[in-house]
Amino acid sequence: MFKRYSIVNKLDGITLSFSSLYQVGDSQNINAVSFAYAVQREKEFFLTSEGSFDSRVFQAPLKKPSINPAVRVSRLNLCPIKVDQVYIRATAFSSIVHVGNTSNVAMESRVKHIRQLESKIDEDPQTFETIDQPN
Amino acid sequence: MNLQVINRELSVGSIDIAGVASSSLVLIGDADIIQLTSAFDTPPESLIIGPFVPLTPKG
Numbered sequence: 001m002f003k004r005y006s007i008v009n010k011l012d013g014i015t016l017s018f019s020s021l022y023q024v025g026d027s028q029n030i031n032a033v034s035f036a037y038a039v040q041r042e043k044e045f046f047l048t049s050e051g052s053f054d055s056r057v058f059q060a061p062l063k064k065p066s067i068n069p070a071v072r073v074s075r076l077n078l079c080p081i082k083v084d085q086v087y088i089r090a091t092a093f094s095s096i097v098h099v100g101n102t103s104n105v106a107m108e109s110r111v112k113h114i115r116q117l118e119s120k121i122d123e124d125p126q127t128f129e130t131i132d133q134p135n
Numbered sequence: 136m137n138l139q140v141i142n143r144e145l146s147v148g149s150i151d152i153a154g155v156a157s158s159s160l161v162l163i164g165d166a167d168i169i170q171l172t173s174a175f176d177t178p179p180e181s182l183i184i185g186p187f188v189p190l191t192p193k194g
Binding site for chain 2: 006008047055056057062065087091114117119
């Protein structure tokens with residue numbers, strides 16, 4: 001069976017970050033994993049040593065959706081895929097922009113989200129020094 | 136079960152995407168198997184109102 005060509009005239013983007021990639025051409029296997037500990041604070045205060053990937057959301061096994069072997073697919077490819085313009089502003093966190101054919105794709109993402117807000121309006125606002133040395 | 140697919144003309148003018156993130160895939164082409172898994176957690180302590188305390192560091 002002949003495979004389809006993918007014809008893209010223009011591929012454009014601004015940002016490509018955190019183990020993301022543009023794949024132009026065919027590939028065989030794709031295996032992408034992304035672990036993110038997302039912390040948002042009302043005040044800018046971040047230590048590099050903070051947080052851990054010990055929690056359940058990162059450690060628990062995730063079952064891949066199963067494939068039904070009873071379903072047999074036969075394709076008849078008569079035309080190529082044509083795209084004039086592609087514009088993707090940002091690609092991040094183990095994401096892939098792929099032009100071309102591939103066979104097996106497995107991708108996994110685990111995110112833990114934490115928000116921290118300041119306590120009360122009448123309290124003294126915290127400074128970096130008081131946060132860093134709480135005692 | 137047999138699934139017969141006939142791919143005739145596919146022509147797209149313009150694709151405009153703001154962002155692709157968290158192990159996502161934009162595919163212009165064909166694939167045999169795609170398996171995506173995702174876990175997202177905002178635990179009860181995800182919203183902390185109070186003094187800024189550093190999160191438990193790596194043990």
